[in-house]
Amino acid sequence: MRAEGLTSLRRVWRDHRRAMWIWAAALAVVTVFYLAFWPMMGEEMAAAIEGMPEGLMAAMGYDRIGTAAGYLEAVIYGLLGPVMLLVYGIGLGGRLIAGQEEDGTLELEFAAPVSRLRIYLERLLGSWLLVATLVVATTVAVLVSGPLFDLGVEPLNVLAASLGLLLLVVGFTTLAFALGAAGARRSAAVGAAAGVAVLAYVFRGVANAAGVEVLGALSPFAWMLDPEPLVHGFEPQSLALLAAISVIAAPLGAWAFARRDLMT
Amino acid sequence: MKAAVIDVRGLVKDYGRTRALAGLDLEVLPGEVYGFIGPNGAGKSTTIRVLMDLLRPDAGEVTVFGQAPQEGGPALRSRIGYLPGELALTGRVTAGEHLHHLASLRGGRGRQRIGQLAERFRLDLGRPIRALSRGNKQKVGVIQAVMHEPDLLVLDEPTSGLDPLLQHEFLELVRELRARGATVLMSSHVLREVESVADRVAVIREGRTVDVDSVDGLRRRAGQRVMLRFAEVPELSSLAALPGVERPRLEGTTFECQLHGEPDALLKAAARHRVIGWVARDRDLEELFMDVYRLGQATGIDAAPGTGAVEAPDAR
Numbered sequence: 159m160r161a162e163g164l165t166s167l168r169r170v171w172r173d174h175r176r177a178m179w180i181w182a183a184a185l186a187v188v189t190v191f192y193l194a195f196w197p198m199m200g201e202e203m204a205a206a207i208e209g210m211p212e213g214l215m216a217a218m219g220y221d222r223i224g225t226a227a228g229y230l231e232a233v234i235y236g237l238l239g240p241v242m243l244l245v246y247g248i249g250l251g252g253r254l255i256a257g258q259e260e261d262g263t264l265e266l267e268f269a270a271p272v273s274r275l276r277i278y279l280e281r282l283l284g285s286w287l288l289v290a291t292l293v294v295a296t297t298v299a300v301l302v303s304g305p306l307f308d309l310g311v312e313p314l315n316v317l318a319a320s321l322g323l324l325l326l327v328v329g330f331t332t333l334a335f336a337l338g339a340a341g342a343r344r345s346a347a348v349g350a351a352a353g354v355a356v357l358a359y360v361f362r363g364v365a366n367a368a369g370v371e372v373l374g375a376l377s378p379f380a381w382m383l384d385p386e387p388l389v390h391g392f393e394p395q396s397l398a399l400l401a402a403i404s405v406i407a408a409p410l411g412a413w414a415f416a417r418r419d420l421m422t
Numbered sequence: 423m424k425a426a427v428i429d430v431r432g433l434v435k436d437y438g439r440t441r442a443l444a445g446l447d448l449e450v451l452p453g454e455v456y457g458f459i460g461p462n463g464a465g466k467s468t469t470i471r472v473l474m475d476l477l478r479p480d481a482g483e484v485t486v487f488g489q490a491p492q493e494g495g496p497a498l499r500s501r502i503g504y505l506p507g508e509l510a511l512t513g514r515v516t517a518g519e520h521l522h523h524l525a526s527l528r529g530g531r532g533r534q535r536i537g538q539l540a541e542r543f544r545l546d547l548g549r550p551i552r553a554l555s556r557g558n559k560q561k562v563g564v565i566q567a568v569m570h571e572p573d574l575l576v577l578d579e580p581t582s583g584l585d586p587l588l589q590h591e592f593l594e595l596v597r598e599l600r601a602r603g604a605t606v607l608m609s610s611h612v613l614r615e616v617e618s619v620a621d622r623v624a625v626i627r628e629g630r631t632v633d634v635d636s637v638d639g640l641r642r643r644a645g646q647r648v649m650l651r652f653a654e655v656p657e658l659s660s661l662a663a664l665p666g667v668e669r670p671r672l673e674g675t676t677f678e679c680q681l682h683g684e685p686d687a688l689l690k691a692a693a694r695h696r697v698i699g700w701v702a703r704d705r706d707l708e709e710l711f712m713d714v715y716r717l718g719q720a721t722g723i724d725a726a727p728g729t730g731a732v733e734a735p736d737a738r
Contacts, residue, residue: 165526173513262510266566269474270527271500420476422437 161272170254170284178288181246182295188242189299192233196226196307226309227388230300235319236383239296240326244355247289247331252348254281255415256338265421274416278339282408285331293324311388318387322400326382329403330355336411341418378403425488427452427574427605428473433482435468435629442468444629445482450607455600457620457637458609459711465629466609467507470578473607474504486574500528503567507578507609511551511559518547524566532569539565542595543588556583564592568599575599577608581615593619613640613707625711637707644710645682650692651675651699664688680705 255278258264267277297320301313334351338344358377362384365374374380381400385393428450435443443465450456460466471477472484475491475498484490489498511520518536525533540547545561554562560583567575575596581589596606596619610616616623617637625633635643645666652675662670666683681688685702692700 161529162526165523169523172515176514261512262506262508263512265476265506265510266504266524267527268476269499269502269504269506270524271496271529272527273496417478419478421471422477 161270161276164280166267166272166277166280167284167287170281171287174250174284174288178246178291181242182292185239185242185292185296186299188238189234189296190303192238193230193300193303193307193309196229196309199229227311227315227386230309230311230316231319231383231386231388234296234300235323235388236379239323240359240379240382243289243292243296243323243327244330244352246292247285247327248334248348248351248355250285250288251331251334251336251351252338252344254285254335254338256342256344256347259338259421260344262421268420275412278412278415282332282335282411285335286328289327289331290324293320293327296320296323312391315388315391318392321392322382322387322397325397325400325404326378329378329400329407332404332407332411336407339411340414425452426450426485427487428456428607429483429485430469430472431483433469433472433484434480435465435472435477436480442629443472443482446626446629447631448624450605452605453600453603454621455596455606455608455616455619457613457616457623458607458626459613459616459623460609460611460626462611464611464626466611466626467578468629469626470504470507470576470607470609473576474499474502500531501573503570503572503575503577505563505567505575505577505580507582509559509563511554511562513552514550516548517545517551517554517558517562520551521547521562521566521569525569528570532566532571535569535571536565539569543591557585557588560584561588564595568595571599571602571604573604575604575606575608577606579610580608581610589615613711617707640707640710641704643682644705644707645680646685646702647705648679648681648685648688649699649701650677650697652677652692653696653698656692656695661688661691664691 255264259268268274297316300316300320303309304311304313304316330351333354334347337347337350342350358379361373361377362379364370365372365377365380374384378400381396385396387393426449428448430446430448433443433446433448434441446465446469448458448469458466458469468477472479473486473491475495478492486494486498487501491498513520515523518540521536521540522533525531525536536547539545540561543561543565545558545565549558551559551562560580564580564584567577567580581592584592596608600606600619606619608616608620613623620637622634622636623640624631645668655675656672656677658670658672658677661667661672661677661679664687666681666685667688668680668682670677670679672678677692679688681702
């Protein structure tokens with residue numbers, strides 16, 4: 159007899175929803191808090207950055223910080239959003255198979271009459287849903303802050319930036335998940351995904367500061383931010399690149415997961 | 423003869439460079455309760471995880487209901503109830519919610535029996551699973567393994583953590599399942615836990631089957647510990663050479679030995695002397711198993727890997 163619809167997914171949601179809502183509240187509060195400074199800081203910021211070295215400003219993405227879109231990008235989409243969401247998503251991705259396999263809590267699910275592929279897909283989908291809810295919370299906070307603090311950024315462009323952020327975070331979540339499913343220990347899966355994320359961040363910084371375009375081309379952070387979605391809106395090509403992280407990692411993880419020993 | 427429910431031949435499993443199973447054999451027939459005995463680290467859990475398709479064999483043949491575990495997949499596992507050796511339960515969900523979740527993974531099968539089984543084992547379904555004692559966690563494990571009335575039960579150290587009263591209740595449950603036609607494989611590192619329900623027992627050691635017999639057969643083979651006290655020092659050789667006498671020892675006027683088979687010859691030989699005291703007690707099966715664990719074939723117990731046969735008690 160087949161398992162009832164989405165049993166594993168519902169369990170993932172149930173086990174993690176409480177912590178996720180706390181993260182959602184934290185993200186929303188931090189977002190509103192930082193954006194609330196814009197009316198005060200807008201002009202001062204423009205004046206303050208006059209004196210900063212050009213390279214440093216470019217590396218930090220502060221070269222446009224004097225505009226509302228630049229401020230929103232530098233503070234939320236370029237820093238706080240991805241950092242907080244990646245910490246959450248990569249940790250979650252490493253836990254949902256590798257972590258729960260190590261602590262033994264998945265043994266009965268593995269032994270149940272459910273295929274490994276189905277366990278894999280439902281748990282991966284569960285991680286995406288949790289991460290997506292956090293991105294939605296962040297996005298709502300940005301959209302609410304817009305008129306409140308006179309940001310003057312197009313709502314549609316905010317959605318475009320948020321979609322890029324979602325695909326970036328889902329990508330690294332999927333990477334940690336797939337590595338763990340493929341047999342890496344939880345710590346190794348989380349460490350590898352986090353390491354790649356940090357490299358990607360550094361690559362973009364170096365690319366912008368020193369003009370090394372190759373590094374920028376390799377950095378998912380550059381894919382997400384360089385098309386300036388808050389100014390120009392949706393840019394399909396870079397969104398496709400961001401989606402490719404998940405599209406490539408997910409099937410490889412599933413392939414390895416179906417072939418290996420569990421609970422060793 | 424009916425086809426075996428579990429048929430394992432020459433199973434080899436390595437963890438990296440460590441050989442966990444080195445050609446293990448196991449044959450469990452329909453409707454029998456089969457004890458799977460060995461010290462910790464002998465390969466019991468590894469074998470069981472191969473049956474559940476958690477681990478994939480490196481060599482050898484494994485079938486459950488005629489199918490390889492991997493090939494049988496979810497459909498095969500739906501016929502099996504499984505209790506892991508170390509059941510990990512964490513999280514905020516209650517015991518009842520967790521059992522409902524596990525029933526849902528089985529398409530809802532067994533859900534309606536959760537309440538009744540919880541009552542029988544006195545498990546409070548409303549408590550969070552992470553707050554349960556070891557014994558109560560084990561109850562959750564037992565309930566989820568039997569609730570869907572599987573054709574085959576694979577139980578890894580099922581009675582560990584249960585108090586004597588619940589052990590008794592559990593063994594009663596196993597008997598009921600057998601009466602219903604289910605086949606049961608249960609592992610333990612002590613024979614005592616399975617001897618009252620098991621029809622047959624396999625002893626494994628270092629990844630190999632070293633002995634297979636019925637519990638009665640084992641009991642007969644375990645023999646007796648005999649002590650005879652004489653009025654004067656007897657001649658050791660006259661007693662030591664008798665059929666069935668093993669490990670003879672003479673200390674002063676006291677003769678001690680293990681005795682297998684009928685005591686007739688020893689009694690008649692002893693009767694030629696004046697006997698002033700005697701003790702004969704059945705050897706604990708545990709003692710026999712300790713011999714097997716420690717010495718393998720050197721105990722006079724035939725190591726008969728792969729025969730799966732019930733040996734006659736006086737075959738040696």
